[in-house]
Amino acid sequence: MKQSIYGMTFDQLTDWLMEHGHKKFRASQVWDWLYNKRVKSFSDMHNVNKDCIQLLEDNFVIQTLREEVKQESSDGTIKFLFKLQDGNVIETVLMRFHYGLSVCVTTQVGCNIGCSFCASGLLKKSRDLTSGEIVEQIMNVQHALDDKGQGDRVSHIVVMGIGEPFDNYDHTMDFIRIVNSQKGLAIGARKITVSTSGLADKIYQFADEDTQVNLALSLHAPNDELRTRIMKVNKAYPLDKLMPAIDYYLEKTNRRITFEYIMLRDVNDHQKEAKELAELLKDKRHLSYVNLIPYNPVDDHSYQRSEKEAILGFYDTLKKNGINCVIRHENGTDIDAACGQLRSKQVKKERKKKAEAQ
Ligand code: SAH
Ligand code: SF4
Secondary structure: OOEEHHHOOHHHHHHHHHHOOOOOHHHHHHHHHHHHOOOOOHHHOOOOOHHHHHHHHHHEEOOOOEEEEEEEOOOOOEEEEEEOOOOOEEEEEEEEEOOEEEEEOOOEEOOOOOOOOOOHHHOOOOEEOOHHHHHHHHHHHHHHHHHHOOOOOEEEEEEOOOOOHHHHHHHHHHHHHHHHOOOOOOOOHHHEEEEEOOOHHHHHHHHHOOOOOEEEEEOOOOOHHHHHHHOOHHHHOOHHHHHHHHHHHHHHHOOOEEEEEEEEOOOOOOHHHHHHHHHHHHHHHHHEEEEEEEOOOOOOOOOOEOOHHHHHHHHHHHHHOOOEEEEOOOOOHHHOOOOOHHHHHHHHHHHHHHHHHO
8 A cells, every 4th residue: 555645754755765766856846845735646846847746646645544534523623534545434623722623633542541431432442543644644634624715724633532642652742743844834832732642751752852742741649549540550559669760751842741630520520539639640740731621521531521519629739739720622523523422432333334234
């Protein structure tokens, strides 16, 4: 199967073209067509010579994702389901904020971390996405914006879709290098956020990358007993392994980290947990903030979202203890915008159809 041209970093493409007898500047031209003029076929790259176009066509494809479903919400959120070349489906979400347009990308088909509250974890990982498939999600959204003709540009990226990005580390990092490159989309590193469920060894590795990309940690509980109950990954990386990795990250980068905390009714939303959380984070409060996330109910899970009073009470306690904290505004709740929800519905629908056909 030919690979996606979007999976090549600028340096990789330059080397590859030179190895195949082409001049160095061809890579700049090709990238300009891909990311600035945003053509959808090699033959539209008018200043690239015929030999080079033929070579590219023989070895790469531009579009490997096919748009299956596109749902637009009243608040401007657009949710896409894309079919990959092998038939798997993934989802990508575009959200509109006052500061710009943010795209939430998927990094794996399914997720093996299997958090108890998450729709993505319901479906086992069938494979990692390639860096090209992750970049293509951004390009497909950008092409959809281009088609609207309003000059909108994707300005922010959150790696918070289906999958655990640090379980697909190299492809995720290549993806970031590609969208961040000045020669291409030039999306600033500070406008990109990667979220992890807490793979401590990869947090060390990420801290050692010389990058300004933001890190978010899905904490969701302030003690091991509760965290292991809702996130089984906590068995492999309990808090006494995870927190030193976070400290290392903070020391190395001096960048602020986001702690994500889903509010699950009567599970992790009591005053007890708020106080414990404040205690856990007190020595790093100058470089952190907590994002309280309203839970998006998932069909097959029994959790419920916290009452408003519990969320506000939790927020107050954190604030009183000097912890920076925000309550996350929700986008696209009318279109299953919680991570993995649309996909899991679609997969179930297809399985049902298959079962009925048998
Ligand atoms: N695997 C990574 C990134 C993808 S999940 C991680 O876990 O961090 C992105 C965020 O969505 C995580 O904080 C995750 O805990 C949260 N999430 C998962 N299911 C959710 C749901 N049903 N409602 C609200 N947030 C959810
Ligand atoms: Fe995977 Fe993140 Fe969902 Fe956990 S919350 S199952 S790590 S996608």
